[in-house]
Amino acid sequence: MNKNSRKSIIVFLLVLSLVLTTGTFAYWASFVEGTTDEAVGTIAVGYGESVETRFELTNNINNDEYLVPQGQANNSQKGAVESISLIYGLAWKENSDLSQLVGATATGKVNVTYSMIIESDGEKLDEEEYSNIYNLINVNSDLSNPSELILDEESKLFSFYITMNEPKNQEEYTIISNATITITFSFSINDEAIDTVDGEVLALSPYGSTHQEIIPSIIADMQEKLALTGSYGRTWGNYRYTDLGLNPEDWAEAVNHIYYKPSGNVLRLRPEKGYEFTIYNSDNEEFTMKGSYNWNLIYNDLDGNWYFHVMTPENIVDINTLVVELS
Numbered sequence: 001m002n003k004n005s006r007k008s009i010i011v012f013l014l015v016l017s018l019v020l021t022t023g024t025f026a027y028w029a030s031f032v033e034g035t036t037d038e039a040v041g042t043i044a045v046g047y048g049e050s051v052e053t054r055f056e057l058t059n060n061i062n063n064d065e066y067l068v069p070q071g072q073a074n075n076s077q078k079g080a081v082e083s084i085s086l087i088y089g090l091a092w093k094e095n096s097d098l099s100q101l102v103g104a105t106a107t108g109k110v111n112v113t114y115s116m117i118i119e120s121d122g123e124k125l126d127e128e129e130y131s132n133i134y135n136l137i138n139v140n141s142d143l144s145n146p147s148e149l150i151l152d153e154e155s156k157l158f159s160f161y162i163t164m165n166e167p168k169n170q171e172e173y174t175i176i177s178n179a180t181i182t183i184t185f186s187f188s189i190n191d192e193a194i195d196t197v198d199g200e201v202l203a204l205s206p207y208g209s210t211h212q213e214i215i216p217s218i219i220a221d222m223q224e225k226l227a228l229t230g231s232y233g234r235t236w237g238n239y240r241y242t243d244l245g246l247n248p249e250d251w252a253e254a255v256n257h258i259y260y261k262p263s264g265n266v267l268r269l270r271p272e273k274g275y276e277f278t279i280y281n282s283d284n285e286e287f288t289m290k291g292s293y294n295w296n297l298i299y300n301d302l303d304g305n306w307y308f309h310v311m312t313p314e315n316i317v318d319i320n321t322l323v324v325e326l327s
Contacts, residue, residue, distance in 0.1 A: 069166035084162040089155035090187055106151035108189035114139055119180045133175050138163040205255045218262055222301055235264040257324050268296040276327035279317045290327045
């Protein structure tokens with residue numbers, strides 16, 4: 001990855017759909033049912049092609065708050081608010097394995113825009129002809145919103161505030177009180193301003209980044225424990241790691257999409273959710289294990305064999321054929 005890398009990423013969020021009902025006093029008598037005052041979503045932004053993810057916040061998930069024009073909360077029913085807050089977590093992610101990014105940091109400038117559609121009686125209102133109606137809805141970005149994202153870091157929060165002006169006359173009130181307002185936010189990374197910094201390539205675990213490196217190292221620890229003490233490590237809690245001289249924190253998360261769990265004389269491998277193992281036996285028969293199965297590949301140091309899910313002769317597999325990929 002370098003400064004000339006082109007990344008064109010766009011995510012669309014449908015964040016607000018407001019339906020106003022009719023009312024009877026002045027020009028403001030009805031209430032727009034608000035959405036939840038806080039909504040957090042993490043959007044994975046892929047490399048190259050666009051990824052579209054839509055959130056719809058409707059009255060089904062409201063918290064009894066109602067959006068009313070500014071200055072009208074005290075003249076409105078209980079639960080009326082003059083601003084609806086929407087908070088989203090946005091993370092910039094590559095679709096490829098994270099191990100490909102180790103040692104490099106990419107920073108991209110974030111552009112945030114929005115568009116609005118107002119429909120009345122099922123027909124979209126022309127933005128120019130009905131500019132006075134569109135101008136009743138205000139979309140404000142929090143001044144503390146991030147201006148940039150770092151590739152594959154934790155999500156950052158983006159906050160927006162939706163407010164409404166009071167209709168100026170009966171005509172405006174009649175139109176807005178029967179309208180559906182849809183606001184679409186667009187997030188993008190400026191592909192002309194992506195900064196990359198190379199750094200030292202770091203291993204994902206104390207024993208390396210790949211299962212080819214990690215598996216023999218853990219097995220060697222198991223066998224060394226047996227040779228020195230006459231018994232294997234314990235099989236519960238953090239002892240399964242500390243008895244082998246391992247730090248449990250180093251193995252609490254999946255390493256390159258594989259969880260490693262030694263337990264006495266066995267070592268269990270499980271795919272991270274969203275990934276799967278494909279492995280073969282000596283007769284070239286294929287076995288597939290998805291992360292959602294909560295199954296394991298099992299190494300038994302007593303016989304030196306690897307097993308698929310259960311330790312039976314028909315489930316013996318060849319660990320050298322293991323492939324880890326998206327499910």
